[in-house]
């Protein structure tokens with residue numbers, strides 16, 4: 001370790017910043033976050049610093065730096081563009097044993113400032129010992145994206161209970177067990193969902209043993225159409241914390257790669273006409289697993305509430321008193337159209353968009369064809385490969401032009417993403433003559449033509 005990491009309490013303590021430019025302004029703001037009493041010494045200041053002075057956030061002494069300015073300071077930052085002055089500030093501070101930082105001059109510093117992920121009271125500091133600050137910042141960006149914002153609130157909540165928990169459990173092991181459960185269970189999830197009051201009540205109840213804290217939870221998570229980069233932060237977090245994952249055919253291999261390594265994986269199928277586990281079986285399995293105290297992630301393709309039967313699954317959970325949460329995902333219509341260069345709406349071509357199921361029941365689709373066969377609208381058919389002939393016939397019979405552009409998207413957003421463009425009249429021939437791999441989505445509307453200009457994703461392939 002080149003530097004020893006510590007966190008210093010500078011609240012209400014005098015800190016000096018020499019210089020009044022943009023860099024000084026950034027450092028002052030950091031010091032203010034820790035509630036320091038900042039004095040800035042500079043003959044001139046930038047607008048930001050002037051604003052802080054105006055709002056009484058800091059004291060400005062408009063003059064050149066003098067040796068006596070270091071007196072009584074607990075921390076000094078020199079942020080001027082004058083190398084000689086910076087060296088002088090550094091030497092004086094070091095002589096007086098006051099920690100000093102000179103921006104971008106590690107040799108003149110007695111402490112360096114890390115990249116910070118601020119989830120106060122949780123604060124993560126990252127340093128490369130001045131060797132690769134950009135790398136430290138990249139690491140910071142990674143952490144920023146994976147650590148939920150609400151961790152700070154969780155830590156604050158825990159802080160409020162610390163004494164009580166200490167009083168109840170004498171030994172450290174028991175305390176640790178209690179907190180681990182709180183931080184990875186329902187309490188934490190409620191904080192993340194913004195329900196701080198409920199989380200507080202639950203934590204109190206767990207402490208008093210007045211609720212069954214052994215019941216698990218179900219996360220109904222939208223895994224998106226295939227590309228793992230389209231997962232939400234929340235989906236990823238819950239996938240990585242669940243003990244059991246129930247997934248089906250629509251969840252891509254790349255997305256499955258991201259679930260917790262040691263989680264139990266249960267395939268519940270749903271291949272067309274070949275349901276490995278019937279829907280009622282899935283609903284019940286979710287209840288049973290949660291009642292064993294397990295955290296269950298029901299991972300679905302796309303969005304769980306769009307042709308995903310997510311509603312039915314959580315209905316059973318609600319009836320059985322199992323806590324659950326739902327994470328939306330990018331639905332196939334959105335993912336496939338975007339990755340095909342087809343905007344679903346467009347001021348000139350389509351003012352509305354309908355998502356409909358093309359699933360055949362007894363050889364037909366029970367759809368309001370009159371409402372669908374209109375201009376200036378985009379229709380997205382899910383589950384419609386087998387019904388392509390039927391939907392083409394029906395739309396044309398209800399007045400839609402046979403030349404209406406149509407796109408058929410295979411395995412959208414995955415590495416095998418493929419788009420076929422045709423017309424409504426020729427769609428049945430395309431489906432009959434080409435080898436097409438499920439899942440597929442059919443997009444009907446003038447917007448399909450825009451693909452010629454707007455395609456950005458699979459330009460080399462088609």
Ligand code: SAH
Pocket residue numbers: 225226250300301302303304305306307308330331332333336381382383384409410411412413414439440441442
């Ligand atoms: N809940 C899912 C839809 C489930 S219904 C969602 O929101 O996307 C299953 C249908 O979704 C498939 O028959 C197909 O029409 C469509 N689908 C899902 N993923 C797809 C993909 N990657 N490419 C093309 N179509 C897809």
